[in-house]
Amino acid sequence: MPTDEGGTTRTRLERDLTSLTGRRFDLLVVGGGIVGSCVARDAARRGLDVALIDRDDFSSGTSAASSKLVHGGVRYLRRFQLALVREALRERQRWATNAPHLVRPMPFLLPLLDDPVGRLERRAFLDLYELLAVGGPRVKDRDQRAPRHRIVPADTALRMEPALGRLARDGALVYYDYQAESPERLGLECVMDAVAHGAAVANHIAMTGGLRGPSGRLEGVLAEDRIGGDTLEVRARLIVNATGPWSDRAADLLGLPQQVAVHRSKGVHLVTRAFLRGFAVALPSRAAHLFAVPWRGRTIVGTTDSRYEGVDERLTVSEHEEADLLLALTRSLPGVAITPDDVVHRYAGLRPLVGALASRGDTYHATRDGRVVVHGASGDVISAVGGKWTTSRLLAERAVDVAEKRLGVALRPCDTATARLPLAPDGPLADHVAAMTTALDVLEEGLRVQLCHTYGTAAPDVLRAGAHDDRLLQRIGPDLPHIPAEAVYARREEMAVLPDDILFRRTSIGPLGGDTATVRRHLEEVLA
Numbered sequence: 001m002p003t004d005e006g007g008t009t010r011t012r013l014e015r016d017l018t019s020l021t022g023r024r025f026d027l028l029v030v031g032g033g034i035v036g037s038c039v040a041r042d043a044a045r046r047g048l049d050v051a052l053i054d055r056d057d058f059s060s061g062t063s064a065a066s067s068k069l070v071h072g073g074v075r076y077l078r079r080f081q082l083a084l085v086r087e088a089l090r091e092r093q094r095w096a097t098n099a100p101h102l103v104r105p106m107p108f109l110l111p112l113l114d115d116p117v118g119r120l121e122r123r124a125f126l127d128l129y130e131l132l133a134v135g136g137p138r139v140k141d142r143d144q145r146a147p148r149h150r151i152v153p154a155d156t157a158l159r160m161e162p163a164l165g166r167l168a169r170d171g172a173l174v175y176y177d178y179q180a181e182s183p184e185r186l187g188l189e190c191v192m193d194a195v196a197h198g199a200a201v202a203n204h205i206a207m208t209g210g211l212r213g214p215s216g217r218l219e220g221v222l223a224e225d226r227i228g229g230d231t232l233e234v235r236a237r238l239i240v241n242a243t244g245p246w247s248d249r250a251a252d253l254l255g256l257p258q259q260v261a262v263h264r265s266k267g268v269h270l271v272t273r274a275f276l277r278g279f280a281v282a283l284p285s286r287a288a289h290l291f292a293v294p295w296r297g298r299t300i301v302g303t304t305d306s307r308y309e310g311v312d313e314r315l316t317v318s319e320h321e322e323a324d325l326l327l328a329l330t331r332s333l334p335g336v337a338i339t340p341d342d343v344v345h346r347y348a349g350l351r352p353l354v355g356a357l358a359s360r361g362d363t364y365h366a367t368r369d370g371r372v373v374v375h376g377a378s379g380d381v382i383s384a385v386g387g388k389w390t391t392s393r394l395l396a397e398r399a400v401d402v403a404e405k406r407l408g409v410a411l412r413p414c415d416t417a418t419a420r421l422p423l424a425p426d427g428p429l430a431d432h433v434a435a436m437t438t439a440l441d442v443l444e445e446g447l448r449v450q451l452c453h454t455y456g457t458a459a460p461d462v463l464r465a466g467a468h469d470d471r472l473l474q475r476i477g478p479d480l481p482h483i484p485a486e487a488v489y490a491r492r493e494e495m496a497v498l499p500d501d502i503l504f505r506r507t508s509i510g511p512l513g514g515d516t517a518t519v520r521r522h523l524e525e526v527l528a
C-alpha cells in the first residue's frame, strides 16, 4: 500500500492474509526468492492481478546465499558460453542503472603469475568479456560504470592489495564487475514494486498442495500460515513455481509430472574480519573457485560447488567445509593470518541447476542457464528455474511472456529492463548521498552513507522511525553499521515478522557477525 509521509512516497508491506483469499488471482507466484519476486513485479507491472507467497521470508533461500556478485561470469568464457555471458552482462548493466544504491562496481585483482600463455589467455578473455558488454545498455551514472581492465606491475598490485603477498610478484590484472550490497533488500524492493502495482504478498506462507477443480484442473494452492498456523486456499488461473532448488519438490506437492531435471549444488561462504583493502581477489587454488571479496567492512571468502542430494530448507556449513575453505585461503594467501576465530558468520546455499550434468557429480561446469517450463497438458503451472541471481529479471520476463500466452490476454509490454527499483535515487548516486547527508545529519558519517545505500530514498523514513528516542539512532553494536531504528522500520513498514527477518534480510546485522544474545535482547526491547 503506497503511503506518503513527509514528502517521500513508499510502499508499506503489510502481512494481510485476507488479501490472499476470497478472490481469484490471474497469477500466483510460489517462492519469493529473486526469481519469484521478479516474476511478481513484472506481472503486476504489466497489469495482472498477482499473489506471491514464500514459506519463509522473501529472499531467504538461495538468493540470500550468493557471492553477492552481479556479473557476466568471466569463468563461463572458458567454456565458450558466450550467449550466457552476454545476456548476464546486459542484466548486470541494468541492475547497476536501476538500483545504483545497492549495486555498485567492484574492482577485482587477478594475479598474473609467471605464465606467459596464461597471461595472454587471461587478457584475451577479459577483452572478450568487455567486448560482449558493448552494444548493451549503458550505465548512465559515470561513477557507476565499470572501467576497462588493465595490467598493473608487481609493486602497484601489492600496494593495491597487500594481502596478495608473493602472489603479486608478476603483477596483476585489474578488472571490474559489480557487487550487490544486499541481494535480500534488492529482492524486497522487487516485492515492494509488485505491491505498488496491486500484488497481494505474504511471507511465511508455505504451499502444501494443489487445489483441483471438478475437471482436474489446478485452481490454486493449499497453503499453511507458518506464523498463525491456519490453512489458506489461494486461488489463481495460473501458478508460477519459483521455488528455486525446491522446484521439483513443489511440482510433487502440486501432483505434477517432473518436466525438468533439477540438480542441487551446495556452495559455502565464510564472512571474516576484513583483510582486504577494497579489491576483490580471484585466487589460484585446487578448490573449485576461490575468491575473497570486501563487503561492508568484512571479507567474504567463497566458494564451494558440490552436488547435494538433500532438499533441506536450512543448510548449515560443516566444520569440515569451513576448515577446507580456510585452508585453501591460507595456502593461497600465506601472509593473511585468518583463523577460525576471525570467521564472524558462515552461510551455505543450494544452486538450482537445470539440464544434464557434464559428468556425474560435476556441478561446477553445469550450465547456469535458466528455464521456463510449462507443466502438464492443461498447462496451469509454469516453472521458472535456474539461471543466476544476475539474470533473474530476464528469466522473469520470459516467464511472464509465457504466462500471457497461457492466460490468453494482451498485457502491457515488459518495462522492468528500464524501470528503477522503488527506492532507487533518480540522479547520480553521489548526488543522492550528498542530498541525504543533510537530512541524516544527526547520525555519524559512516552510518549516514550506509543508510543512503541500504534504503535509497527511504533513508529519511528510517531515521524518522527512531526520531522519538535517541538510543534508536546509535550503532546497534560496535563495528556494526546499523541502528535500532532500522528494526522498528522493518517491523512497521517491511513485513519483517521474525527476528531473523530483521537480522538477516532487512539488515545485514547477522551476516556481519552481530547475531549475538546481546543484540537480540536489545532488539527485543526496542521492538517491545
Ligand SMILES: Cc1cc2nc3c(=O)[nH]c(=O)nc-3n(C[C@H](O)[C@H](O)[C@H](O)COP(=O)(O)OP(=O)(O)OC[C@H]3O[C@@H](n4cnc5c(N)ncnc54)[C@H](O)[C@@H]3O)c2cc1C
Binding pocket: 030, 031, 032, 033, 034, 035, 036, 053, 054, 055, 056, 057, 058, 059, 060, 061, 062, 063, 064, 065, 066, 067, 068, 069, 070, 071, 205, 206, 207, 208, 242, 243, 244, 245, 246, 250, 265, 266, 267, 268, 303, 304, 348, 349, 350, 351, 352, 385, 386, 387, 388, 389, 390, 391
Ligand atoms: C554459493 C552460491 C553462490 C552464488 N553466487 C552468485 C553470484 O555471485 N551472482 C549471481 O548472479 N548468482 C549467484 N548464485 C546463483 C543465485 O543465487 C541463484 O540463481 C538465485 O538466487 C536463485 O533464486 P531463486 O529465486 O530461483 O531461488 P531461491 O532464492 O531459493 O528462492 C526460492 C524460494 O522458494 C521458497 N519455497 C520453496 N518451497 C516453497 C513452498 N512449498 N511454498 C512457498 N515457498 C516455497 C523458498 O523459501 C525460497 O525463498 C549463487 C548461488 C549459490 C548457491
